[in-house]
Amino acid sequence: MASFLRHYGSLIGMASIVLFFWIALPDTFMTLRNWLNISQQLSMLVVVAVTMTVVMVMGDFDLSVGAMASLSGVVAAVLFTQGLPVPVALAGALAVGLLGGLANGVLVSLLGILPFVATLATLTMFSGAAFLVSGGKTIFGRDIPQGFADFARSGLPLGTWDGKPVLFPALTLLAAAVTFAVWLVLEHTLYGRRLYAIGGNAEAARLAGVRVTALRLSAFAFTGVGAAVAGLMYASRVASANPVQGDGLMLTAIAAVFLGMTVTRDGQPHVLATVAGVVTLGVMDNGLTQLQVDSYVRQVLVGAIILVAVSISALGRRAIRLR
């Protein structure tokens, strides 16, 4: 029973959440339009959570991703105001993500600072830098090129419904592409399996010839770039950039990875499980909003669900250990 709960408890929980909203909102919840809407809303979170999974498989984590997402959006916007072409501005923002991620990697793997402390410090620095770069203001309107803002509104046409065109959102496509790429890397490449080995037992991995220091460093860089991509997606979606707009992504992303870990057989982070975690959180948010549940109550509920899922998983694991 305990092992059944451990293996399937979270999946059943996730399915029953979907089922609950389907019944409670018969007309609006289980519709293509709503799901496309959810997928677009969640696309940034998916990118952050999925790239966060890369460091979490090593047993590390990165608190600075939200601040990095804010920073990259602001950097791109400021470069736009300088009249630079869109590709150059985007490259600049991504470079900032890469450098920030490398900085985290150096602190954690070369200097041996705990990820919590190192990324808490860089979180503060990235956040301060975002305010510095933007002058503390929201950059919007004519400063943001139309082509950049249009990206988030574009998509693959799926047909028309009620006379309006239905699009498969470009942001969702991008998130799916990132997910697929990270899944491929973590599950099917040398690089990914070595990251998993570090998470399994870092000292054993080192003695077996895994270059732990270099790999950890690169994984943090990966996560930094992911956060920057998410920041750009956010900026495109709201056609503006301010120095705090990505901050909320970090806690939710970590929560999603943990929620996902309750689904996997071995209790390890896994890309697809992370996506399941993100979707669960997103569906709850969407459904509760439609039910007009107060947003503060919503927050309490989402936190409680995470606790319940993680507790069940921990209890299941303990039952197995006692056996």
Place this chain on the structure above:
Amino acid sequence: MPELNLSGLVKTFGPARALDGAALSLRGGEVHALMGENGAGKSTLIRILAGLETADSGAVTLDGAPLRLGSPALAEAAGFRFLHQELQVVPALSVAENMHLARPYPHRFGLVDWPALHKAATAALARLGTTHIDPRAMMGSLGTGDQMLVRIAATLLTEGAAPWAYVMDEPTAALTGTEAARLFEAIAALKAAGAAILYVSHRMDEVMTLSDRITVLRDGRHVATRDRSATTRDEIIRDMTGRDLTDLFPRRIPATAEPVLSVRDLRAAGLGPLSFDVAAGEVLGVAGLSGSGREVLLRALIGAVPRKGDLSLRGAALATDPAGTWAQGLAYVPPERRTEGVMPRRALAETVVLPHLGRLSRLGFIRRRAATRLVARLARDVRLKASGPDQPVAELSGGNQQKVLFARALAGDPAVLLLDEPTRGVDVGAKFDIYALIRDLAAKGNAVIMVSSDLPELIGLSDRIAVLAAGRITGTLPAAGLTEAALLTACYQRES
């Protein structure tokens, strides 16, 4: 004098019988050695005494009256105290505070009475004949041996039922010679005060000097309880293994003369300079006391610790990091399986393929089918008992976990196999399999360097044995015809 009697103990874990009629009698005022191969049931018996496991059946009596066990509190009330290899200490608190962790501190005016606390600690230590430990010192600044003495002294502080039986599980495993000598003094003091000591150890020398009686378990059964003065080592070994030791080791095949690994002026922390060669098909044993450099040698060869010197593998300079040395054809089985070897919660296949992922991938992508085939073949070769390649390593027995590491080492058909304590914590059946693997490998022309503190194993498997003392090789002895006593004597000899 109290007398504890255990008889007919049976304990099963699923299909496995850990105890199958184990018995033991323990009297106040004696040191009683409990011996047996790994997996013989010693630790299960101790866990039952400690109340961590409950026997399926069997009788436990104290002075003739039935004794109820089953929880740590009951064990403590019965007067048992346990000293494990991994001591539970708080390094950042003082010695005296560590001794008072489980009991109230002396108070005065509602505040801790520090002088009284330190006096109580000093008095308890003195009862063991220990005067060199300052009760104000931080626990973390003490060596393992002194920490153990502090833990023993703490048991003497108890109010109420005084402890009368001490269970010591491999207490000298991590101690230096001096520390062990101090522990033996403390044991003598406890014994003189009427306490019983149940002493679990693999070290024949200690058992033969310390103990009054020796009980041997094999496969969960009581084999014999013998008075130390009326028995011999050989008899105890026969009791433990059920056979004469000479049968343990496969026949050796002469080595060739072609050197594979050549080491010149190797230096590392606590090691060197030292030089040696290993030939193809040769098993080079390395003996030495703890602290002789025995622990560092293989780590230096594989590149896990910084080193200097001219090392070459088949004429090519040897890499200085594990990634490089594995790629060149070295393979390493580390001494601490759980912390340095396996990934406990992961599928065993992941541990096996880890150093070989480079060979098993094309353009960075893992060739899954090749990896699966490799793991299946190796699992057969090492006679691994597991439910499948996806079983987490932590679910396997010690012996099978070690076989996972052997499978990993053999996967690359290594030119030189480095074995650090290859049978530590391995049951006797797996030991045979591992010995056979080592011999087969040497017969195929691979070179093996084996560091072991198990002298019979070294003598039985090696072609030559290099003796380390103070970081240097003080002699290289042919293993054929070597006796344990001669090898031990060589270990104790410092270079002149």
